Amino acid sequence: MNAEITGWGKCMPPNVLTNSDLEQIVDTSDDWITTRTGIKERRISHVEASDLAAVAGQRALAAAGKSVDDVDLLLVATCSGDTIIPSTASRVQDKMGLTNAAAMDLNAACSGFVYGLVTGANMIRGGTNKTVLLIGTEKLHYLMNTTDRTTCVLFGDGAGAVVLEPSEEGIGLLGSDLGMDGSAGKYLHVPADGTQGEIGRRAPEQCGIAMDGQEVFRRAVTMMAESSLLAIQKSGLDLEDVDILIPHQANVRIIDATARRLGVDSARVFVNIQSYGNTSAATIPVALTEALEQGQIEPGSIVAFTAFGGGLSWGSAIVRWGERVTPIATSDAELPPADKTTMEILQSNLDFFGEKSA
Numbered sequence: 001m002n003a004e005i006t007g008w009g010k011c012m013p014p015n016v017l018t019n020s021d022l023e024q025i026v027d028t029s030d031d032w033i034t035t036r037t038g039i040k041e042r043r044i045s046h047v048e049a050s051d052l053a054a055v056a057g058q059r060a061l062a063a064a065g066k067s068v069d070d071v072d073l074l075l076v077a078t079c080s081g082d083t084i085i086p087s088t089a090s091r092v093q094d095k096m097g098l099t100n101a102a103a104m105d106l107n108a109a110c111s112g113f114v115y116g117l118v119t120g121a122n123m124i125r126g127g128t129n130k131t132v133l134l135i136g137t138e139k140l141h142y143l144m145n146t147t148d149r150t151t152c153v154l155f156g157d158g159a160g161a162v163v164l165e166p167s168e169e170g171i172g173l174l175g176s177d178l179g180m181d182g183s184a185g186k187y188l189h190v191p192a193d194g195t196q197g198e199i200g201r202r203a204p205e206q207c208g209i210a211m212d213g214q215e216v217f218r219r220a221v222t223m224m225a226e227s228s229l230l231a232i233q234k235s236g237l238d239l240e241d242v243d244i245l246i247p248h249q250a251n252v253r254i255i256d257a258t259a260r261r262l263g264v265d266s267a268r269v270f271v272n273i274q275s276y277g278n279t280s281a282a283t284i285p286v287a288l289t290e291a292l293e294q295g296q297i298e299p300g301s302i303v304a305f306t307a308f309g310g311g312l313s314w315g316s317a318i319v320r321w322g323e324r325v326t327p328i329a330t331s332d333a334e335l336p337p338a339d340k341t342t343m344e345i346l347q348s349n350l351d352f353f354g355e356k357s358a
């Protein structure tokens with residue numbers, strides 16, 4: 001028995017933060033951000049990560065033709081969830097009414113969706129579960145240090161979801177590779193977002209994302225290429241067999257360099273970073289949903305996912321798509337309307353972290 005993706009959906013919050021808006025906050029320019037990262041705008045959420053997740057989850061369930069009662073396992077990949085106790089998955093389970101589902105969070109930062117895909121598929125293969133809802137959701141703007149121009153221009157909020165169900169052999173997840181180099185965790189971290197350190201002694205700069213951009217860039221290209229090759233090899237396929245590569249969306253230059261290293265031409269690589277920036281665990285399910293909506297995946301397509309992120313973690317998964325590339329139904333689930341402008345939402349960041357970098 002194998003496991004395949006039978007439903008997909010996304011939920012992007014309506015508030016847009018453009019590069020020009022960021023020029024008002026930090027010493028940056030639309031030209032610098034566009035040429036160095038490929039990002040033009042990103043979304044800033046007026047609701048919690050669990051709210052984005054619940055809407056994306058409803059849409060994915062409708063696409064799969066499943067009801068909330070069918071789901072027996074909910075996996076929520078996130079590194080910017082609502083709370084640690086209870087888990088974000090607990091909150092999503094409640095908001096969606098998934099009363100028959102076990103639920104847990106999975107934190108592998110930007111690799112979280114690929115980790116979740118492999119975990120969920122193997123729960124099905126092992127016979128423990130029949131309908132797994134896997135959601136990547138992030139409210140990264142909460143960690144956006146508005147005085148650090150090297151990080152605050154990169155990230156955005158959003159959620160994407162897939163439904164996994166049993167499939168016949170040869171359809172669904174064919175091969176994967178997951179890895180972690182914990183010794184390099186210091187290159188991309190939030191110094192004070194957990195229990196380490198003394199209670200009550202947290203300076204604002206410890207509460208935002210801190211990163212050695214060049215080190216992460218170099219490692220991301222190397223590991224996404226190596227890991228993709230390993231996963232393809234484990235699938236018994238060659239690079240030429242891959243119809244579409246859906247990489248984590250962190251920087252278009254990372255995506256281009258990875259594709260060059262693999263020898264995959266850009267026509268086979270899905271990119272939507274210009275619209276959303278880096279939404280960590282949400283990037284791949286959101287990109288997958290858009291690739292399907294744009295008709296870029298056909299029955300039987302070989303789809304390659306590859307990701308790299310905090311940890312430093314990486315993961316790749318190769319999927320042979322089934323027969324159906326259109327949703328069975330659509331959901332009318334929607335977020336509540338935004339009651340604040342983008343800048344009003346970000347005022348809390350400006351108050352806490354400060355304005356304008358040196």
Ligand code: COA
Nearest residue numbers: 028029032036110149150153213214216217250251308309
């Ligand atoms: N606007 C304007 N200038 C900026 C800037 C910004 N937002 N951010 C950095 N700069 C400046 C730097 O201060 C530096 O100036 P200097 O030469 O006067 O010192 C210059 O631009 C070049 O900085 P550098 O760090 O070499 O830029 P880069 O080309 O490496 O791009 C990143 C920086 C962060 C975009 C890039 O390294 C990157 O994408 N890294 C990986 C990040 C990532 O993907 N993280 C998540 C992984 S999941």
